[in-house]
Amino acid sequence: MKSRIAEILSKKISLDKKQIENLIEIPPSQEMGDFAFPCFAVAKEFKKNPVEIAKNISEKIKTDEFEVKNSGAYINFFLNRTKFALDLIEKIKKEKENFGREKISKQKVMIEFSQPNTHKAFHVGHIRGTSIGESLARISEFVGDKVVRANYSGDTGMHIAKWLWCYKKYHPKEELINDEAWIASIYVDAIKRLAKDEKLQNDVDKINLELEKGKNKELINLWKETRELSIRAWDKIYRELNTHFDVHFFESEVEKRGKEISHELVEKGIAKIDEGATIIKFDDERLGVWVLLRKDGTVLYSAKDLALAEKKFNEFKIEKNIYVVGAAQSLHMNQLFKTLELMKFKNANKCRHISFAEVRLPTGKMSSRTGENILYSEFIKEITDHSKKKILKRNPELKKNELQKRALKISIAAIKYSMLKQTANKNIIFDKNDALNFEGDTGPYLLYSYARASSILRKSKIQNSNRKIKNLEPKEIELVKKISEFPEVVLNAYKNLNPSVIAGYSYQLAQIFSEFYHACPVIGNEKENFRLELVNSFRQVLKNSLALLGIETMEEM
Numbered sequence: 001m002k003s004r005i006a007e008i009l010s011k012k013i014s015l016d017k018k019q020i021e022n023l024i025e026i027p028p029s030q031e032m033g034d035f036a037f038p039c040f041a042v043a044k045e046f047k048k049n050p051v052e053i054a055k056n057i058s059e060k061i062k063t064d065e066f067e068v069k070n071s072g073a074y075i076n077f078f079l080n081r082t083k084f085a086l087d088l089i090e091k092i093k094k095e096k097e098n099f100g101r102e103k104i105s106k107q108k109v110m111i112e113f114s115q116p117n118t119h120k121a122f123h124v125g126h127i128r129g130t131s132i133g134e135s136l137a138r139i140s141e142f143v144g145d146k147v148v149r150a151n152y153s154g155d156t157g158m159h160i161a162k163w164l165w166c167y168k169k170y171h172p173k174e175e176l177i178n179d180e181a182w183i184a185s186i187y188v189d190a191i192k193r194l195a196k197d198e199k200l201q202n203d204v205d206k207i208n209l210e211l212e213k214g215k216n217k218e219l220i221n222l223w224k225e226t227r228e229l230s231i232r233a234w235d236k237i238y239r240e241l242n243t244h245f246d247v248h249f250f251e252s253e254v255e256k257r258g259k260e261i262s263h264e265l266v267e268k269g270i271a272k273i274d275e276g277a278t279i280i281k282f283d284d285e286r287l288g289v290w291v292l293l294r295k296d297g298t299v300l301y302s303a304k305d306l307a308l309a310e311k312k313f314n315e316f317k318i319e320k321n322i323y324v325v326g327a328a329q330s331l332h333m334n335q336l337f338k339t340l341e342l343m344k345f346k347n348a349n350k351c352r353h354i355s356f357a358e359v360r361l362p363t364g365k366m367s368s369r370t371g372e373n374i375l376y377s378e379f380i381k382e383i384t385d386h387s388k389k390k391i392l393k394r395n396p397e398l399k400k401n402e403l404q405k406r407a408l409k410i411s412i413a414a415i416k417y418s419m420l421k422q423t424a425n426k427n428i429i430f431d432k433n434d435a436l437n438f439e440g441d442t443g444p445y446l447l448y449s450y451a452r453a454s455s456i457l458r459k460s461k462i463q464n465s466n467r468k469i470k471n472l473e474p475k476e477i478e479l480v481k482k483i484s485e486f487p488e489v490v491l492n493a494y495k496n497l498n499p500s501v502i503a504g505y506s507y508q509l510a511q512i513f514s515e516f517y518h519a520c521p522v523i524g525n526e527k528e529n530f531r532l533e534l535v536n537s538f539r540q541v542l543k544n545s546l547a548l549l550g551i552e553t554m555e556e557m
Helices: 002-009 017-023 039-046 050-060 081-098 124-142 158-170 180-196 198-213 217-240 251-267 301-316 327-342 376-394 400-420 443-459 474-484 486-495 500-519 528-548
Strands: 035-038 066-071 074-079 108-112 146-153 247-250 272-274 277-281 289-293 320-326 351-356 359-361
Touching: 002 017, 002 035, 017 035, 035 039, 039 050, 050 066, 050 074, 074 081, 081 474, 081 528, 108 124, 108 301, 124 146, 124 320, 124 351, 124 359, 124 376, 124 400, 124 486, 124 528, 146 301, 158 180, 158 198, 158 217, 180 198, 180 217, 180 376, 198 217, 217 376, 247 251, 247 301, 251 277, 251 289, 251 301, 277 327, 289 301, 289 327, 301 320, 301 327, 320 327, 327 351, 376 400, 400 443, 400 500, 443 500, 443 528, 474 500, 474 528, 486 500, 486 528, 500 528
Parallel strands: 108 146, 108 320, 146 247, 320 351
Antiparallel strands: 035 074, 066 074, 272 277, 277 289
């Protein structure tokens, strides 16, 4: 509607549609109209008092879409609310999951997210990055971008050498298994043993060097087999988190090119050799020193990231490259972007870092019995078990399979929503009791709102679709207007690369629906036809909104 008002006003004033649209306001009360345009912005153009301008323009606008009045220096627009409501309902009924979809962009965008390393734990911190990345991908696709979902994992380097060293020396008789917890336990054991005896690091360094040379067949075969086990262990996790990847990059693929680029940077005078290591010392003191190659010549992930950026643009012909990477790596990302700029990499300005902060428990930073971050497998089991108890209180006769299915969906919604409702740069304190609450600003509350709307629709016995109405009650108007905001909310989230905008909208929408439901009985009311259609519109838009967050809805809780 803002766009339509801007179109009407653009014929009366010299500002372009976009400028007008940005100035349009929502009045604080419905009595003051549905939209308002402040005439202060055009006072210079008309060389008149803004109050007089508002009065003159209001009198000249003739449309059956709005009643137009002026109030002081504002032009107030009152919707023809019944027409607006019925048109909106019809539009949603026709477009369904496509409602709100505006093709404003046709870029090919790569979004890199999740980034678990092989031979290490997939931990709770990975869930936040995965949730943000998947949501950004869905939002971008919704507005017309062609999205390439990319995962980038460290499958070479010191952590791999530590794992292989520890397994070969202390666990050689243990069967290699596709189990996240077991894989993580070997790495944690390596860290503990190295902490007790620093001299053991020499053996790890030798393995790291052998891995890079690639001549020790037994070691390479062990690396390949355990790498594959790690990757397979992620499949179940990504299915549960409702995400997928179009391409999976590994450090081993860009290691050679990373070393070549490092040498090229030395030749160009961008990097230098310092005590045997290849480094870049930035002029900007805030960026410090960036090490590309160790003094033994092994490649660090800094050099590999340079090669990966090159690979992304050259091989995939992308127009934008978004990295969803933890805030702890902000300095590294700034160093990467600055180096790409110094290299005169033509796509340096097309790279963007979306930083996300830590996930913590009420007791502080996350830790577990292993001494590492809490494993995803442990975390999801704990949350799902807690969810089962809540479900059984409501539905004690639910069958075991259905209980597990519902508990997992509710748990994923609880976790994802808690990680997306905050802006990415804020730390999250995850409390399972709060996150799984069926009331308040939570994932389960939103699922419950959807399920309640579905229940209302199932209970109705009306078969026809006579929606004729004479007027709307305040809570009906409020719900209609909030539903109509969805396309604008999506564009806001896209432009700011911020899924929390959609999360916040989802909660506000559910709250307004709850108020409508209590104030405006649906079943058996003389306006039952219209209200059923309104409930169905709410249900569709909430589903669309949650889909952009990567959250699946449920017909029954």
